Amino acid sequence: MFETMLAMVEFGVLFAQGGIDALTPLQAITENGMAALAVGLAALGAGYAERGIGSAAIGAIAEDESLFGTGLIMTVLPETLVILALVVVFLVG
């Protein structure tokens, strides 16, 4: 939720700074801004996925400490989403 709100704020600041005139009607946000938004949304998704996996992993580790490695890897797997989303920044920027 937090990230989305941040993105919204970013959006608003953009309008305030440049004024509507600076952007063409169809282009309410710059390309870089879009790319940043994409990364932010991907991070949001990854965070949500990690929430469930993380709490399950902690549960498993609490029962059996040898599961620490597996639990850690499983927890950070959704992080790949953010890394893939970063590619967009380089493609655009």
Added chain:
Amino acid sequence: MSVKETEGSSNYEYVTARVKKRRAKLFDDEDYRKLLRMGPGEIARYMEETEYETEINALGSRYSGVDLIEYSLNRNLAKHFEDLLRWADGRLYTLIARYLRKFDAWNIKTVIRGIYSGADGETIAEDFIYAGEFDRQFLDRLAEAESIEEAVELLDRTRYGDALAAAYADYEDTGVLIPLENAVDRTYYEGLIAGVAETDNRANQLYADFLRAEIDFRNARNVLRIARSGADIDPEEYFIEGGDLFTASDLAQLSENVDELVTFVRDSTYGDDLSDALDELERADSLIGFEHALDVALLEYSDRLSHVFPLSICPVLSYILAKEREVENIRAVARGREAGLSQEEIEEELVVL
């Protein structure tokens, strides 16, 4: 006394992960096969190397033989179920706590029976399973009660108060415990299903179905026992509300004829799941076999639910059932060995998936 709602949303992931791990650690066929060949002392020693280590060690100096096994089992059960409540939050907590009230019912019955048989407070307290909603202090006060009337008065403020007070009059008239025990059972089952039935969540609906099945099975079992014992008891008095298979009048009618009852169950929605059990009942005429088949059917169903809905109450429920089964199985083996039953006879008593 009612189950408190805790803050926050349910943490299904955490609880399920822990529960599944503990479920996997329960005794399997192999363990039971080993246990079957041991005497009570050896069983205690075997248990010392498993889950039950802490309890066996803690109680080892005070008890021995089958008593040691029995008290360790109870204590271990209470520990695990207390853990469940410690972990769970929100709605999940409520659902588990409601189910674990079973042990409140068990403890109340222990008190009533204990006082009835003239046992002293200490002996009664030994048989408690501290896994329910009542805290230790309250239970100990309950165990110290001098008479059944005093115990009923102590329970006045709990959810069992009204039902027990009403049943106490019956008890005074007849002098048998049945009305009191019935009142406790009924209050438990009625509290169990209230509130679960009207949710829109699929997993909770299935959970409610499961509870209904449990109530139906309990009703079927009660009728069979009444029919079997040939005693002149009104089955309607035993009827537990909430199931969807029987109504009170159905039950009264069916209790007179076991064959009719079997046909009735076979034609019901449980027919497929229970067909083996029913065949067994008709063929071998054995109530034990039938009751065990009911237990196995419940266990299998809860297991299936826990695979289909991993993020729900179902895995927890399946663990609770399996753990209870394990405790009962080990107790059966230990008691059976002590009484000198043969291996085959004990094996018949076991309920293993």
